[in-house]
Amino acid sequence: MARVFKTVTFLVLVFAAVVVFAEDYDVGDDMEWMRPSDPQFYVTWATGKTFRVGDELEFDFAAGRHDVAVVTKDAFENCEKEKPISLMTTPPVKIMLNTTGPQYFICTIGDHCRFGQKLSINVVGTGATPGAGGGAAPGAGGGATPAPGSTPGATTPTTPSGTTTPTGTTTTPAGNGASSLGGATFLVAFVSAVVALF
Ligand SMILES: [Cu+2]
Structure with a gap:
């Protein structure tokens, strides 16, 4: 029984660590960001992943061959690349996820988007x-x-002492x-x- 409890505690700790620490995602993993042979490649890649606020997406690709455009849902679905919300052309493109909700990315080079070089994700809260x-x-x-x-009165000189010069023992190494x-x-x-x- 104690062993079960230990295991559960361990799993909870691991879960908590996952919640606390943001994740970095290499979009497409080894395939990186390119025109896929399978149009559903990036749909598959995103499936089963939970993207949270604070996580970071990294798009890796050869400069000039591809780019990353943040677009609306409509532009995403129709591969409209005329008016992206923002366009990043210099790899690696790192995008910090700082708002919840759906986010849409496409490549604006050639017909890459129509061939499946597009990524939609849903960003959820941290859960903490x-x-x-x-x-x-x-x-x-x-x-x-x-x-x-926590640490009662350790390094908090909140008390307004009348003396002009404090003891100055541990106040100076502020960084530490x-x-x-x-x-x-x-x-x-x-x-x-x-x-x-x-
Ligand atoms: Cu491309």
């Missing part, structure tokens, strides 16, 4: 508990917002303290995420 997302970004000024309860505090915040967020899953 609210508040945990903030801690998931280490180093992003995490030291400014210490997690409540900030990073360790960020790590602690991250740990708290991680643990709370795990707890929330139970």
